[in-house]
Amino acid sequence: MAINLRPTIAEVRLSAVRKNLQKLKKTAAPARVLFVVKANAYGHGAAALARLAEREGLAWGFGVSSVEEGLALRAGGIISPVLVLGSLYPxxxxxxxxxxxxxxxxxSLDAARQVIEAARRLGKKAVCHIKLETGMGRIGARKPSVLKIYDELSASGAVAVAGMYTHFSSADTDPRYTAQQLGFFSETAAALRERGAKNLTLHAANSAAAVTVPESRLDMVRCGIAAYGLADGFEPALALKTRVVFIKNVREGAFISYNKSFCADRPLKIATLPVGYADGYLRRFSNRADVLIGGLRCRVLGNVTMDMTMVDVTAVKDAAVGSEAVLLGRQGREEVTAQELAALADTITYEVVTLISGRVPRVYLE
Structure with a gap:
């Protein structure tokens, strides 16, 4: 069993994840919910959250990016359906x-032929979903190729085609483009029905579409970011916390961190925190982000380093070694949100949470 002595942790509130999934399930009904737990559940811990969802019936199944992620869920005891959303290679x-x-x-047709060959070699039927490209420009086949893929898979007897899906590019920003993508999808679904396709699970909606585009819910919605509370109207589940490990007083003119990246303009009290960019606390937060200590906002001073970050605790009367520091989350009446950190780093909330590294233990609270 791993020993964790360093005080830097990511706290995940299971009650928030539960509440968010219940809300998504109610919103999407009668469509099913595929809980997207790729990238270690967006940094929240895939195995633990999948077990919660499976145990409490909060999702029909789970979406992962790779075979490895799917195998990890199986190793963690998950028996629900798991869909690998990525393109398989090798x-x-x-x-x-x-x-x-x-x-x-x-x-692709190549992938169709490879899965047929693999299923025949194993003597075990494969189950697949065909990916239709409608405007994301990532992976997927256009309508003519989808029809050929369906015909080849159906004729093989070795593969069951269980569904078809697409991925919206801009469901949260461009309703017209989303409607266009959904129109392409509906046309292809109709063409498959004309070919005799029955009981396909059709899905297109991500979190944004599941909430705001009712016609996109179809048979199933694929929800990730909202389940973790990082979409409007949902409750954030994750907090990044640590504790002060060193306190010092510096004089006016003192430099802090690499490359003299901060110079004190007056006497200051500085706290050092055992967290840095190796933990996923971005270097872009240098001299910009606030950390909560003693219920107050304390500015990061100087460059965030690999393992440590310095902050100004001059205004925190009781700051001491051992004081709690919240880098993401709530303390007292103050809160540092993923949206706030994303804006400072010119990125998105997805990146803020998924970059929290594996050396940060996940601690689950009910």
């Missing part, structure tokens, strides 16, 4: 996926 990945009862994404 094609030997299909063998591992089929063995573990993972549903795979098929986005």
């Amino acid at each position: 094609f030997e990945s299909f063998v591992e996926a089929i063995n573990a009862d993972l549903m795979v994404t098929i986005a």
Whole structure:
């Protein structure tokens, strides 16, 4: 069992995840919810949250990016459906996926032929969802290729086509483009029905579309960011916390951190925190972000370093070694949000939480 002595942790409130999934499930009904837990559940811990959702019936199944992520869920005891959303390569990945009862994404004729070969080699039927490209420009086949893929898979007898899906590019910013993508999807779904396709699970909506575009919910919605509380109207689940490990007083003119990146303009009290960019606390937060100590906002001073960050605690009367520091989350009446940190780093909330590294223990609170 790993020993964790360093006080830097990511706290995940299971009650918030539960509440968010319940809200998504109610909003999407009768469509099912595929809980997207790729990238270690956006940094929140995939195995623990998948077990919560499976145990309490909060999701129909789970979406992952890779076969490895799916295998990790199976190793963690998850028995619900798991859909690998990424394009599989090398094609030997299909063998591992089929063995573990993972549903795979098929986005090309080559992939269709490889999954057929893998299923026949194993003597076990594969289950897949076909990915339609409607405007994301990432992976997926256009309508003519989708029809050919469906025909080849259906004729093989070795692969069950369980669904078809697409991915919205701009569901939170461009309703017209989203409607256009949904129109392309509906046309292809109709063409598949004309070919005799029955009981396909059709899905297109991500969190934004599931909440704001009712017509996109179809048979299933794929929700990630809202489940973690990082979309409007949902409750954030994750907090990044540590404790002060060193306190010092500096004179006017003293330099702080690498490259003399901060110079004190008056006498200051400085706290050192055992967290840095190796933990996912971005260097872009240098001299810009606030940390909560003693219920007050304390500015980061100088460059964030690999393992440590310095902050100004001059105004915190009782600041001492051992004082709690909240880098993301709430303390007293103050809160540092993922949205705030994302704006400082000119990025998105997804990146803020998924970059919290594996050396930061996840602690789960009810």
